[in-house]
Amino acid sequence: MAKNNKDTLSPELVRLLKIFGIGSLVFVLVMSFFNEKRANNSGKEPSPMRITDAERLYFKNVRSAYYDIENRRDARMTVYRHGKRAKNTEEPTLVFSIILNQVNDEAYIFLEPNFEDLPIRLKWLGPEKNQEGEITFEGGDKFAHFEFAEQITPLLIDNATFEVWQIDNWEPLWADEKEKNAVMVTIEDYQKLIGKTK
Template sequence: MANSPSNNDTSQKEMFKLLKIFGLTSLGLVLVLSLFNGHRANNSGEDPTFKIKDAGLLFFYNLRRIDYQVQRLTEAKIEIYTHSSFEKDSTQNTLLLDLILNKNKQTAFLYMKPQGVFLKSESLKLRNGKLPNQETLTLNIGTADRHIHLEASKKIIQWLQQEEGFVEVFSNNKWNNLFQNKNQKEAFNATFIDFLKITANK
């Protein structure tokens, strides 16, 4: 026997109620997941360590860029920033830290660039000048691995931030102060901090 109109109405009401519950549940789930969007696992294959954050880049452009000299590689959409407090004399023996922005890939990274006689070396042997906890670091000149530059920069910053901390380089068969003046140390530190702000790293 065919269903009566009242039975059809009841079935339709129950179906409508189920769809409504399902829809509201789905919507609630989407909203909850969106709160944790920034904590999702990274499956894109890109390293978030070097990813530019819009707020950080805006801060850099508005407040910090004035302290840098910039070289632009227009076709590649790359900007290379060198802090103005670094020694401008290219014959000065020191280690520069460049901040490189790749606007095409929305990435930022650090690049340590030797200057003066250090350009002729295949590697630089560095150490912190604090005893008794002395550490050493060997930097291969010309390596393009951004992870190596970042980790080496972190180690140098750690040395510089110690009380009365300084960095030495082994040259001419003896250890010499790498940063000859306070401005160079401050420029290295400022560049590192600006990288952290641009990429929202801690």
């Protein structure tokens, strides 16, 4: 005759299950205190060019009065160009514009030269001796334009003088203080728009 097996757990197995259960609970509890990074389930990648409603409203209601506005309905974008920007087509100049992308809630800064030559080579001279350098802009996407603006911002703040390479010689750039100021104001407004103020 077969033995009558009862389904009971041995004391060692009960002790192992208690240790495993209590250890798992302690592990989960401890890890929950150190979980600072949250998952991004929005479906959108974080972007340094993202803007909030408050920043957009401030720009549209206060700062946009200083800009010429071009609505691009086909692309669902609005282009803002500073009203006091350089408009002379005889001399080479670089102008920045701010583009609001309504679909992605983003803002872009975009370089608009009045000449077609790429790459754009800038030579700058600082207010003190031995402060000089060269910056090259190859063109590219929104990040390349953003990076170029980031490179020249500290130089504009330090009141550096600029020259741009044209065909076979260096031409002065932003010689008129009004033009230089329009570039600086555009970059500052853009930095406020994306929440990056210096």
